Structure formats: structure tokens, C-alpha cells
Amino acid sequence: MSADPSGSNGAAEALREGVGLLRIAAGAGFSTVRWMVRTTVHTGTRVVRGIAAGESPVKIVTELGVDLRSAAESALGAGPPPDPAPTGHHSSAAELRARGAELLRRSADVQFVEDMHPAxxxxxxxxxxxxxxxxxxxxxxxxxxxxxxxxxxxxxxxxxxxxxxxxxxxxxxxxxxxxxxxxxxxxxxxxxxxxxxxxxxxxxxxxxxxxxxxxxxxxxxxxxxxxxxxxxxxxxxxxxxxxxxxxxxxx
The missing domain is CATH 3.30.110.190 (Translation Initiation Factor IF3)
Known part of the structure; x- marks a missing residue:
């Protein structure tokens, strides 16, 4: 089966556009490095798996172009934002026990005065x-x-x-x-x-x-x-x- 020339051109164009956007993102600041690394790893894995599965090179390149474009837009702030850093802190059992021990220590301290309930x-x-x-x-x-x-x-x-x-x-x-x-x-x-x-x-x-x-x-x-x-x-x-x-x- 012969490859579709128009499909090849479209795939190459998508890939070039994604790479170009990533080059711009690379100059936007250190915050984009995480996106660059994640995208590079994903690209290499996608190529290896696609070839092993016998997929068409045109299909692989087309999908990579879309992925690269999405990653670059996110890095530049034009697409979905990066995964937010975890917020809040869930205390471990050891930390909770330490806080409980501190309360008991204060209760035994005759000089400790609690003006009002902390709640x-x-x-x-x-x-x-x-x-x-x-x-x-x-x-x-x-x-x-x-x-x-x-x-x-x-x-x-x-x-x-x-x-x-x-x-x-x-x-x-x-x-x-x-x-x-x-x-x-x-x-x-x-x-x-x-x-x-x-x-x-x-x-x-x-x-x-x-x-x-x-x-x-x-x-x-x-x-x-x-x-x-x-x-x-x-x-x-x-x-x-x-x-x-x-x-x-x-x-």
C-alpha cells in the first residue's frame, strides 16, 4: 500500500509546527523545562511502540506533531496549565502523635496558660x-x-x-x-x-x-x-x- 502524499505533508507540517513552538517555549523561562523533558520521553516511547506495532510512519508522525504542539502551547500558557503542585499537607500518624505529645506536655506545665480555646x-x-x-x-x-x-x-x-x-x-x-x-x-x-x-x-x-x-x-x-x-x-x-x-x- 502506497503512503498518501498529502498525509505525509500534513504530518511533516504538524511536526515542524510543534518543534517550532517548543523552541519558542524553551526561551520562555526555566518553568518550561519540565514540559520539554516530559514531551521528549513521550515522543521516544511513542515512536518505539508504534514501529513495534507495525503502525504507519505517517500516522506516528502526525500524532507526534499534535502532541508536540499541545505540549508547547501548555508551556507557553496558551493551552492547559501544567499539573499543579500538590496543595495542603496531610499529617502522618507520627506527626499527629508528636502533636498529641506536645499537648500532654503543655498540660503538665504549670506555667502554661491557655487564654482561649484554639477552635x-x-x-x-x-x-x-x-x-x-x-x-x-x-x-x-x-x-x-x-x-x-x-x-x-x-x-x-x-x-x-x-x-x-x-x-x-x-x-x-x-x-x-x-x-x-x-x-x-x-x-x-x-x-x-x-x-x-x-x-x-x-x-x-x-x-x-x-x-x-x-x-x-x-x-x-x-x-x-x-x-x-x-x-x-x-x-x-x-x-x-x-x-x-x-x-x-x-x-
Whole structure:
């Protein structure tokens, strides 16, 4: 079978173009050396494997021209960037044990004073302004009442939950996005700053919650003789210390 002359010319042109681009890239700076070395190794391997497999020389040259062009464009910044260097550091077990040993050493040092928990700085970066308002409310006013609205069934068997965690916490805290109040509370729970208790606060405080529009709407959905389950939200001891340390509570 005779080789296609036009194919040979196209392959040679692609190869010349790729080599020319690599020459330009070589003068662009030391950062291109890694691309040059990788491309050279790939080219030699491709030729040997192609010949051993009986491939057409035209096909081999054409593919090499495309590969060289792609490598050169990447080196010049016109194509896909080089593989990024690994980011971040994953500590080994030995490193983690060394850090643990350092903590134990500090705990035995009577002169070591820890002003605040090291997690507080990270937690501040994971709070919204509205969540800070909720924390301040809980720190200054104490536990807050919440109610769940359920359908009423004999002995509670088959009772369906209509709405959970309805409260006045968002309103009392003055949050700007009232509809996100429960999402805010979930995030504060995730951070270990508050907990959802089954215990009740003063019974009279629930009366104000139960006449709120969202509670009345949930009770209407629950049908005949809906049932409310009274609960409360508290700061954890960790949350109390966080608020004392990080929030201005005297304002």
C-alpha cells in the first residue's frame, strides 16, 4: 500500500509546527523545562511502540506533531496549565502523635496558660452575622422555647410531624434573614455551640410562641385538634465560654 502524499505533508507540517513552538517555549523561562523533558520521553516511547506495532510512519508522525504542539502551547500558557503542585499537607500518624505529645506536655506545665480555646478563631470564620445575634440572645437571655406541631392521634400512635423547631429566636435576636433561622440553629449545633433539649422552660413562655403566624399555620395544616410538643434550645458549656470570650455581651 502506497503512503498518501498529502498525509505525509500534513504530518511533516504538524511536526515542524510543534518543534517550532517548543523552541519558542524553551526561551520562555526555566518553568518550561519540565514540559520539554516530559514531551521528549513521550515522543521516544511513542515512536518505539508504534514501529513495534507495525503502525504507519505517517500516522506516528502526525500524532507526534499534535502532541508536540499541545505540549508547547501548555508551556507557553496558551493551552492547559501544567499539573499543579500538590496543595495542603496531610499529617502522618507520627506527626499527629508528636502533636498529641506536645499537648500532654503543655498540660503538665504549670506555667502554661491557655487564654482561649484554639477552635474559637476557626468558629468565628464559620458564623454569619445573624448567627452571632442568635448566640448573643442565648447568652444574655438564656434558654429559649420552641415547639413542634404534630397531628393528633390516639395515644400519639401514627402522629405526623408538621413543623419542627418553631420559635421566636430569630425575631428576638433581630436577624435580617428570618426564614433562615432554623438553618442558623443547625449550623450552631454543628459547631457545638448549642443543643436542642426535650426539657421545657417556663410554661408561660410557650403561649407567646404558639400564637405566632407560622405556628398557627402549621396547626391549621395538622387538622383537627393539633398537638404541640414543647422543647427548648440552650447554649452548651462550650458555647457559653465562646460567647463570653468572643462576643461583646455588655452592649
Amino acid at each position: 474559637y478563631e476557626r468558629i468565628l470564620g464559620e458564623l454569619t452575622p445573624d448567627e452571632a445575634r442568635i448566640l448573643r440572645l442565648l447568652a444574655k437571655e438564656g434558654p429559649q422555647p420552641t415547639v413542634d406541631v404534630r397531628t393528633n392521634r390516639p395515644l400519639g400512635i401514627g402522629s405526623e410531624l408538621i413543623e419542627a423547631g418553631l420559635s421566636m429566636i430569630g425575631r428576638q435576636a433581630g436577624v435580617r434573614n428570618l426564614g433562615r433561622t432554623n438553618a442558623y440553629l443547625n449550623n450552631l449545633f454543628r459547631l457545638g455551640l448549642l443543643w436542642f433539649s426535650r426539657e421545657e422552660v417556663e410554661p408561660s413562655r410557650y403561649q407567646v410562641v404558639e400564637v405566632q403566624p407560622e405556628v398557627q399555620s402549621a396547626m391549621a395544616k395538622a387538622g383537627r385538634a393539633p398537638r404541640t410538643v414543647r422543647r427548648s434550645i440552650h447554649l452548651t458549656p462550650f458555647g457559653e465560654d465562646f460567647c463570653r470570650t468572643c462576643l461583646p455581651l455588655d452592649d
